[in-house]
Amino acid sequence: MERRLLDATERLMRDGASFTELSVDRLSGEAGISRASFYIYFEDKGHLLRRLAGQVFGDLADGARRWWTVAGRHDPDDVRAAMSSIIAIYRRHQAVLVALNEMAAYDPLTGEAYRELLTGISEQLTRVIEEGQADGSIRPELAALTTASALTWMVERACQQNLPAQPPDYDAELATTLAEIVWGALYLKPASEH
Structure with a gap:
């Protein structure tokens, strides 16, 4: 799960997004997981x-x-x-x-x-x-x-x-x-x- 989110975060940031502007929805979607799944593993x-x-x-x-x-x-x-x-x-x-x-x-x-x-x-x-x-x-x-x-x-x-x-x-x-x-x-x- 973390590796998928790491890869997703890095892909989005390489494409020009700053971390502060990335929403949980966008990060979750890029990683192929639900928003609810994100919050099972991470507080924010x-x-x-x-x-x-x-x-x-x-x-x-x-x-x-x-x-x-x-x-x-x-x-x-x-x-x-x-x-x-x-x-x-x-x-x-x-x-x-x-x-x-x-x-x-x-x-x-x-x-x-x-x-x-x-x-x-x-x-x-x-x-x-x-x-x-x-x-x-x-x-x-x-x-x-x-x-x-x-x-x-x-x-x-x-x-x-x-x-x-x-x-x-x-x-x-x-x-x-x-x-x-x-x-x-x-x-x-x-x-x-x-």
Whole structure:
């Protein structure tokens, strides 16, 4: 049900509708469900958006795991692959992420959900940093949680601010740039030595 509504919401928004102007009737109709069915699963559109955000952030975390799960290899190409994956997922779910960002500014529940989702990503990255510090590959003087939070928000803001205004051929440049910044911030050895 959620996946159908996610797909329907993204289709409508790709076609130019803003989330705020989409009615429950229109969302339900596009998803092929009744209005009553919508309200069985969701309190309102904000609740739908928060649930959709959870799915999208799950996808984004999966993209980041392309590096996290193999971080022990200390390979800058793994960081680049993760950034490329994150950007591709952001691009695919851009309409929902833009709506989430907009609604977070005026809806306290959505704002809190957005911060919690990003905190969850930061916590996973914190473990990667701590493991790298333990094996001597990541700079030991870094505060792991603070660094993870800063890097997570940097990637989120870079995607949120740049991708809606840039064509898809920009994505590779952004992925390379983000990977270089992340690598340079964390690792003791320059990427060029790998």
